[in-house]
Amino acid sequence: MARIVAGVGPSHVPAIGAALDLGKTEEPYWKRVFSGFEKSQAWMRECKPDVAIVVYNDHASAFSVEMIPTFALGCAAEFPPADEGWGPRPVPVAKGHPALASHIAQSCILDEFDLTICNKMEIDHGMTVPMNLLFGKIEKDGQWPCPVIPLAVNVVMYPPPTGHRCFMLGRAIKKAVESYPEDLRVVIFGTGGLSHQISGPRAGLINSEWDKHFLDNLSGNPQKLVKIPHIDYMREAGAEGIEMVMWLIMRGALDDKVDEVYRFYTVPASNTAVGHIILENKARKTAAKPKAKPKAAIKHKRAAARAKVDRVRA
Amino acid sequence: MARAQQHDYDDIPGTFVFDAERSRQGFGINMFCMSLMKDENRKAFKANEAEYLKKFNLTSEQTEAILKRDYNRMLELGGNIYFTAKLGATDGHSFQHLAALMTGSTQQDYAAMMLAGGRSVEGNRSRSGKNTPSKFLSAEPAKKATAKKAVKAKAKAGKARVSKPKSKAKSQKRK
Numbered sequence: 001m002a003r004i005v006a007g008v009g010p011s012h013v014p015a016i017g018a019a020l021d022l023g024k025t026e027e028p029y030w031k032r033v034f035s036g037f038e039k040s041q042a043w044m045r046e047c048k049p050d051v052a053i054v055v056y057n058d059h060a061s062a063f064s065v066e067m068i069p070t071f072a073l074g075c076a077a078e079f080p081p082a083d084e085g086w087g088p089r090p091v092p093v094a095k096g097h098p099a100l101a102s103h104i105a106q107s108c109i110l111d112e113f114d115l116t117i118c119n120k121m122e123i124d125h126g127m128t129v130p131m132n133l134l135f136g137k138i139e140k141d142g143q144w145p146c147p148v149i150p151l152a153v154n155v156v157m158y159p160p161p162t163g164h165r166c167f168m169l170g171r172a173i174k175k176a177v178e179s180y181p182e183d184l185r186v187v188i189f190g191t192g193g194l195s196h197q198i199s200g201p202r203a204g205l206i207n208s209e210w211d212k213h214f215l216d217n218l219s220g221n222p223q224k225l226v227k228i229p230h231i232d233y234m235r236e237a238g239a240e241g242i243e244m245v246m247w248l249i250m251r252g253a254l255d256d257k258v259d260e261v262y263r264f265y266t267v268p269a270s271n272t273a274v275g276h277i278i279l280e281n282k283a284r285k286t287a288a289k290p291k292a293k294p295k296a297a298i299k300h301k302r303a304a305a306r307a308k309v310d311r312v313r314a
Numbered sequence: 315m316a317r318a319q320q321h322d323y324d325d326i327p328g329t330f331v332f333d334a335e336r337s338r339q340g341f342g343i344n345m346f347c348m349s350l351m352k353d354e355n356r357k358a359f360k361a362n363e364a365e366y367l368k369k370f371n372l373t374s375e376q377t378e379a380i381l382k383r384d385y386n387r388m389l390e391l392g393g394n395i396y397f398t399a400k401l402g403a404t405d406g407h408s409f410q411h412l413a414a415l416m417t418g419s420t421q422q423d424y425a426a427m428m429l430a431g432g433r434s435v436e437g438n439r440s441r442s443g444k445n446t447p448s449k450f451l452s453a454e455p456a457k458k459a460t461a462k463k464a465v466k467a468k469a470k471a472g473k474a475r476v477s478k479p480k481s482k483a484k485s486q487k488r489k
Binding site: 156159205235267268273 | 329337340344348389396409418429444
């Protein structure tokens with residue numbers, strides 16, 4: 001059985017990719033950002049996932065305003081980096097996992113999440129920057145350490161899916177992965193955010209208190225976060241900060257109880273607050289049998305109680 | 315531009331939320347910006363801007379905003395920032411240059427503001443004075459929620475008590 005073992009939440013600021021591509025990582029401004037991901041890369045090397053599902057948003061690269069799918073799952077065999085106006089980023093073409101991806105699509109659609117299926121798709125900085133932050137810099141002719149499954153979420157045109165919907169999609173993805181017969185260790189990325197606004201006269205907005213609160217509740221109290229209405233994200237975390245809902249897909253795909261193993265936060269990277277978290281599912285015992293027992297016991301108790309009442313009446 | 319419908323997010327100051335209405339109105343602006351992904355189109359645009367823009371079914375206001383590089387006006391008329399940024403890139407500007415332009419400050423001042431932690435949300439939440447922080451930021455509403463739950467639980471307990479005779483009635487019926 002395949003299993004999601006951990007979730008990671010990194011921001012996907014394009015300037016981070018540019019800094020990496022232009023060799024600026026040692027400059028003090030960027031070193032502050034990149035140093036926060038050194039431990040995460042060591043963690044990822046140890047974690048050795050077989051597949052990574054990356055929840056991200058496209059920024060007018062694969063999708064323009066002609067088609068705006070709310071949830072689009074990449075089922076292709078490979079995903080080339082998109083040309084975002086400066087030529088494609090010098091990163092390897094990402095290999096997909098079409099078998100698991102189409103299994104997830106099928107399972108989720110039957111679970112009432114109507115995903116758009118993409119059999120040909122380019123990926124932009126929204127996906128390649130988080131991959132760099134967690135997998136490190138990899139030359140164009142190299143290879144990413146594992147295949148990836150992109151899940152593009154519309155957070156560009158209002159309204160994006162609600163936080164609750166995102167969380168429930170995460171649940172459906174978890175169910176889908178766990179019903180895949182091959183033993184695979186899967187890591188899921190939720191990317192974007194944290195607080196930032198890059199449009200209009202209010203551009204430059206950062207709300208560290210909001211970000212901290214979001215991170216504080218993500219591991220232990222996600223049910224509080226799923227109730228946040230869109231207007232609160234936009235007022236507090238910026239018009240573009242609303243993309244934080246994507247982190248809730250990642251959280252929904254994990255178990256109820258998780259261990260927060262790492263967190264990093266810094267302001268700014270270009271116009272954005274950079275947030276990062278690693279959440280691990282606890283090691284699972286063979287839980288199937290003990291789970292069934294309590295239910296039976298309750299039934300039994302009820303039956304016993306009913307029998308007792310009948311006896312008294314008689 | 316007058317909005318067909320007012321939304322709660324229209325109350326956020328200095329912000330043009332790219333919703334379905336703006337997406338519809340700004341289709342031409344965004345498709346024009348998208349065309350700038352190709353080098354030959356960038357060259358054609360630069361050679362004769364007004365002529366190039368005729369291909370995109372723009373209103374005169376939209377054409378004027380693009381020619382004047384009035385980025386806020388483009389957003390107001392349905393442009394989206396991820397698209398209009400491509401026009402900025404065509405002009406050879408960094409994103410921070412555009413951000414500074416939209417906020418009416420110099421790039422140097424804008425960069426300094428970001429380094430100092432960014433623009434504060436205080437005083438920037440609402441045009442109409444809804445400046446109290448989101449209830450999701452404070453611990454108190456959570457307590458309230460648990461209090462509500464407790465009340466609900468009590469109510470349930472109450473119902474349970476009430477329902478007992480009902481179940482008796484049921485069992486009597488069965489007899």
